[in-house]
Amino acid sequence: MPTPNSVRSGSGHGEFAAIERMAASLAARVGGPPPGERWIGDDAAVLVPPRGQLLLTTDMTVAGVHADLGVLTLADLGWRAMAASVSDIAAMGGDPLHAVVAVGGPPDTDLDELYQGVGEAAAAFGCPVVGGDLSGAPTVVVAVAVTGAVAPGTEAVTRAGARPGDELLVTGPLGASAAGLRVLRSLRDSEAPAGHDAALVEAHRRPRPRCAEGTAARLAGARAMIDVSDGLAADLHHLADASGVGLDLTGVPVHRGATEDEALHGGEDYVLAMAVPDRARVEAVFAERGLARPLPIGVCLPDASRRRLRGTALERHGWEHTFGAPAG
Amino acid sequence: MPTPNSVRSGSGHGEFAAIERMAASLAARVGGPPPGERWIGDDAAVLVPPRGQLLLTTDMTVAGVHADLGVLTLADLGWRAMAASVSDIAAMGGDPLHAVVAVGGPPDTDLDELYQGVGEAAAAFGCPVVGGDLSGAPTVVVAVAVTGAVAPGTEAVTRAGARPGDELLVTGPLGASAAGLRVLRSLRDSEAPAGHDAALVEAHRRPRPRCAEGTAARLAGARAMIDVSDGLAADLHHLADASGVGLDLTGVPVHRGATEDEALHGGEDYVLAMAVPDRARVEAVFAERGLARPLPIGVCLPDASRRRLRGTALERHGWEHTFGAPAG
Numbered sequence: 109m110p111t112p113n114s115v116r117s118g119s120g121h122g123e124f125a126a127i128e129r130m131a132a133s134l135a136a137r138v139g140g141p142p143p144g145e146r147w148i149g150d151d152a153a154v155l156v157p158p159r160g161q162l163l164l165t166t167d168m169t170v171a172g173v174h175a176d177l178g179v180l181t182l183a184d185l186g187w188r189a190m191a192a193s194v195s196d197i198a199a200m201g202g203d204p205l206h207a208v209v210a211v212g213g214p215p216d217t218d219l220d221e222l223y224q225g226v227g228e229a230a231a232a233f234g235c236p237v238v239g240g241d242l243s244g245a246p247t248v249v250v251a252v253a254v255t256g257a258v259a260p261g262t263e264a265v266t267r268a269g270a271r272p273g274d275e276l277l278v279t280g281p282l283g284a285s286a287a288g289l290r291v292l293r294s295l296r297d298s299e300a301p302a303g304h305d306a307a308l309v310e311a312h313r314r315p316r317p318r319c320a321e322g323t324a325a326r327l328a329g330a331r332a333m334i335d336v337s338d339g340l341a342a343d344l345h346h347l348a349d350a351s352g353v354g355l356d357l358t359g360v361p362v363h364r365g366a367t368e369d370e371a372l373h374g375g376e377d378y379v380l381a382m383a384v385p386d387r388a389r390v391e392a393v394f395a396e397r398g399l400a401r402p403l404p405i406g407v408c409l410p411d412a413s414r415r416r417l418r419g420t421a422l423e424r425h426g427w428e429h430t431f432g433a434p435a436g
Numbered sequence: 437m438p439t440p441n442s443v444r445s446g447s448g449h450g451e452f453a454a455i456e457r458m459a460a461s462l463a464a465r466v467g468g469p470p471p472g473e474r475w476i477g478d479d480a481a482v483l484v485p486p487r488g489q490l491l492l493t494t495d496m497t498v499a500g501v502h503a504d505l506g507v508l509t510l511a512d513l514g515w516r517a518m519a520a521s522v523s524d525i526a527a528m529g530g531d532p533l534h535a536v537v538a539v540g541g542p543p544d545t546d547l548d549e550l551y552q553g554v555g556e557a558a559a560a561f562g563c564p565v566v567g568g569d570l571s572g573a574p575t576v577v578v579a580v581a582v583t584g585a586v587a588p589g590t591e592a593v594t595r596a597g598a599r600p601g602d603e604l605l606v607t608g609p610l611g612a613s614a615a616g617l618r619v620l621r622s623l624r625d626s627e628a629p630a631g632h633d634a635a636l637v638e639a640h641r642r643p644r645p646r647c648a649e650g651t652a653a654r655l656a657g658a659r660a661m662i663d664v665s666d667g668l669a670a671d672l673h674h675l676a677d678a679s680g681v682g683l684d685l686t687g688v689p690v691h692r693g694a695t696e697d698e699a700l701h702g703g704e705d706y707v708l709a710m711a712v713p714d715r716a717r718v719e720a721v722f723a724e725r726g727l728a729r730p731l732p733i734g735v736c737l738p739d740a741s742r743r744r745l746r747g748t749a750l751e752r753h754g755w756e757h758t759f760g761a762p763a764g
Contacts, residue, residue, distance in 0.1 A: 146594060149678065151527035151663060152493035152584060154592045157485035165480035166581055168538035168571045199479035210496035210538075210579040241579075243496045251538040251569075251579030253494055256480060264482045266474060335479060350477065 126242055130223045137231045141238070153238035155206060158257035161264050165196040165256075171248035174376075179292035182218055182248065184313045186225030188376075189250035192337065194233045195317035195378040197256035199335035200264040201326025203319060204235035205255045212245030222250070233317060262326060270332035270351035270383035272410035277390065277402035279321040279380045282340050283366030286374025288312025291365075304365040311363075315378045321399055322380055328393035330382040339375040345415065345424050347381065354409030357417040361403045372417075373425060383408055454570055458551045465559040469566070481566035483534060486585035489592050493524040493584075499576035502704075507620035510546055510576065512641045514553030516704075517578035520665065522561045523645035523706040525584035527663035528592040529654025531647060532563035533583045540573025550578070561645060590654060598660035598679035598711035600738035605718065605730035607649040607708045610668050611694030614702025616640025619693075632693040639691075643706045649727055650708055656721035658710040667703040673743060673752050675709065682737030685745040689731045700745075701753060711736055 131148040141147045146154040169189035171177050177185065190207060197204045209226055211219070219242070230237050235254060258264045288308035291301055301309040318335070325333055334347045340360060348355050362371040382402070384390050391401055415422040459476040469475045474482040497517035499505050505513065518535060525532045537554055539547070547570070558565050563582060586592045616636035619629055629637040646663070653661055662675045668688060676683050690699040710730070712718050719729055743750040 146592075150594045150596070151524040151661075152491040152530070152582075152592075154528070154586075154594070155490040155492060157487070157490040159485070162483040162485040162490075162583075163480040164483060164534060164536055164581075164583060165567055166536040166538045166579070167569045168540050168573075168577075168579060170540055170571050170573045172574075173540075173572045196479040200482070202480070206492060208492055208494040208581050210494045210581075212496050212498055212501075212577055239493055241495045243498050244501045245496075245498045245577060246500075246575050247573065249496075249540055249573060249577050249579075251494065251496060251577075251581075253492075253536050253538075253579075253581030254480075255490075255492060255583070258482075264474075264480075266478045266482070268478070 126219045129220060133223055134227045134230060134237050137227045138236045147236070147238040148240070153206065153208065155238065158205065160260040160262065161258040163197050163200050163202045163256035163258065163264060164253070165193055166251060166253040167192040167196065168249060168251045176289065179289070180313060182222040183225030185248065186222045186250065187229040187314050189252045190226055190229035190233065190235070191315045191317055191378060193252040193254040194235055194319065195335045195337065197254055198317045198319040198322035199333050199380060200256065200258070200266070201322045201330070201333065202256035202258045202264060203323065204233055205257055206238045207235050207252055207254045209237050209240040210251040211240065212243040213248040214246065215244065217248055233319065265326050265330050265333040267332055267334050267347045267350035270347060270353050270408045272353055272408050274331055274383035274385055274408040275387045275404055276355070276357070276406045276408065277382050277384060277387065277404055278361060279318050279402050280400060281361040281363040281371070281403070282336060282377050282379055283371030283374050284308050284311035284363040285315060285376040286370035287363065287366035308365050315376060317378050318380045320397065324393050324397050324399055325380065325382050325390065328384070328390040329386055330384050330390065332383040334381055336377045336379045336381060337375055339373040340381065341372045341422055342424060344381060344422070347383065348412065348415060351383070352412050354411045354414035355406060355416065355422060356409050357406035357422060359418065360405060454547045457548060461551055462555045462558060462565050465555045466564045475564065475566040476568070481534065481536070483566065486533065488588040488590065489586040491525050491528050491530045491584035491586065491592060492581070493521055494579060494581040495520040495524065496577060496579045504617065508641060510550040511553030513576065514550045514578065515557040515642050517580045518554055518557035518561065518563070519643045519645055519706060521580040521582040522563055522647065523663040523665065525582055526645045526647040526650035527661050527708060528584065528586070528594070529650045529658070529661060530584035530586045530592060531651065532561055533585055534566045535563050535580055535582045537565050537568040538579040539568065540571045541576040542574065543572065545576055561647065593654050593658050593661040595660055595662050595675045595678035598675060598681050598736045600681055600736050602659055602711035602713055602736040603715045603732055604683070604685070604734045604736065605710050605712060605715065605732055606689060607646050607730050608728060609689040609691040609699070609731070610664060610705050610707055611699030611702050612636050612639035612691040613643060613704040614698035615691065615694035636693050643704060645706050646708045648725065652721050652725050652727055653708065653710050653718065656712070656718040657714055658712050658718065661708055661710040664705045664707045664709060665703055667701040668709065669700045669750055670752060672709060672750070675711065676740065676743060679711070680740050682739045682742035683734060683744065683750060684737050684742070685734035685750060687746065688733060
């Protein structure tokens with residue numbers, strides 16, 4: 109139907125030309141499909157299914173909500189959209205397989221820049237983009253769906269398996285992404301971040317899913333796992349809710365340059381938090397694989413109503429989107 | 437990060453409460469997961485992979501672009517978003533397996549109504565929703581990714597396999613969706629469509645992917661196939677481009693109450709168009725399965741530059757979204 113974002117055309121600046129440029133750009137970065145597969149260019153991608161469990165997830169990234177285009181580029185937004193979904197696969201202990209990317213935006217959106225970031229992330233995460241869709245929309249919005257696999261004979265790690273007494277570990281310090289956004293917003297025009305600030309900014313611009321850590325945790329017997337996307341406090345509550353356990357946190361590892369509030373409530377760190385019955389085994393598997401030792405933050409409690417940080421109530425808040433539909 | 441669409445909360449009107457309501461509503465319509473699968477509620481859904489080819493596709497539906505909320509409900513929009521992606525699976529000759537649904541919208545969006553339409557479509561198409569995401573956004577946008585399967589030992593039907601001499605068939609008359617939109621826009625307040633208009637309006641509000649027809653076409657030897665989403669003329673050009681053939685169309689079956697322009701360029705009919713080497717075989721397989729006989733519309737030509745309808749050039753235009761990125 110006619111709208112400001114649509115034209116009856118085969119104009120060359122349109123959707124189909126943009127899709128062809130994207131396909132060529134992505135193929136140059138990550139290579140083309142293996143024998144028996146067909147990627148971009150048909151109604152659906154044709155793929156060889158994995159032999160173990162198949163994982164499937166989606167996330168939506170909206171300019172002005174999840175990405176401040178005053179301080180981030182469209183390439184950053186594209187990278188971050190890929191990272192959010194691939195991180196969900198990491199949080200199950202899976203390996204990402206393929207992504208499909210639906211993009212909406214106003215007519216002046218620089219799709220080539222956006223797809224540059226998508227393609228860089230696809231290459232960095234080993235998750236080729238095999239299809240997508242493009243649409244007019246009043247603001248830039250990117251929805252990425254990703255498939256993943258869990259090796260045959262093993263099981264994905266859900267949020268629901270934690271038991272009282274399990275130790276809680278995180279794969280690294282937290283708050284870097286929120287601190288990076290704070291740094292970016294404090295910089296004057298064309299000023300570049302320096303020193304530790306550069307690492308914080310990189311964590312915000314180009315977050316990395318912890319796929320290797322997720323796989324190691326699964327192999328080392330982690331019973332429950334979640335990625336820190338909404339904020340450590342909110343995400344630990346999600347894990348505890350699903351598992352029916354309480355939380356007794358002894359502390360929170362704060363990334364250098366970040367605050368404890370950013371570490372607890374900032375979100376988008378994509379660090380993994382896990383409940384494990386045997387911490388020594390997890391440390392051994394991580395060491396074997398050359399991964400940084402996970403950091404202990406507390407234990408799971410039998411009383412699901414108890415959620416504490418250093419003896420006081422663990423606040424539940426994180427970033428949550430609100431809608432007007434009636435509850436219940 | 438703070439925006440008008442986000443709050444630091446666990447407010448009950450928020451994202452997580454809405455997801456729980458959606459999960460319960462969907463489970464009531466399509467049942468829960470089979471043994472060995474986990475659906476909504478974790479970082480990713482855990483699924484049993486199909487044994488044959490795995491299909492994967494995504495489509496984005498934007499209010500005001502693909503759905504006029506002046507004449508459609510949010511439930512219609514949800515249904516149509518599901519239909520667009522499931523139709524892509526039908527166009528490959530596949531069966532839909534699972535959907536993940538990413539939704540963005542302003543704070544006053546009635547998610548329950550939107551998910552009602554999503555759930556009705558999931559039940560009607562046999563494609564359960566196994567995960568999703570919810571986000572603030574300035575307008576309602578729904579991105580649906582769907583997986584599908586092609587039975588082991590057979591192959592998906594792409595756009596690229598048509599050969600000169602293949603006959604072109606469509607699974608039914610065209611233009612009903614565009615005509616339905618025209619009827620809806622012509623109705624006065626609270627006036628209900630009557631007679632043939634009711635069927636046109638239904639085609640626009642609640643389009644149906646042709647999954648049974650797609651499977652039958654695959655089994656009957658269709659060499660190339662596409663669903664009519666952008667418009668018959670545009671989509672036949674896509675098929676001919678991918679296959680490297682020309683088109684000689686003898687006519688276009690127009691749905692009762694629609695115009696030939698709506699049939700050629702309206703889009704969103706989700707009728708399937710296919711190129712077949714043996715029309716009698718296709719008719720026999722469709723008849724065996726109780727499906728309406730496909731309608732012949734022309735043949736494929738060896739000269740890929742010739743694209744004709746009744747002897748004159750077949751216009752390429754359909755609905756295409758435009759972007760400002762430079763071509764080439």
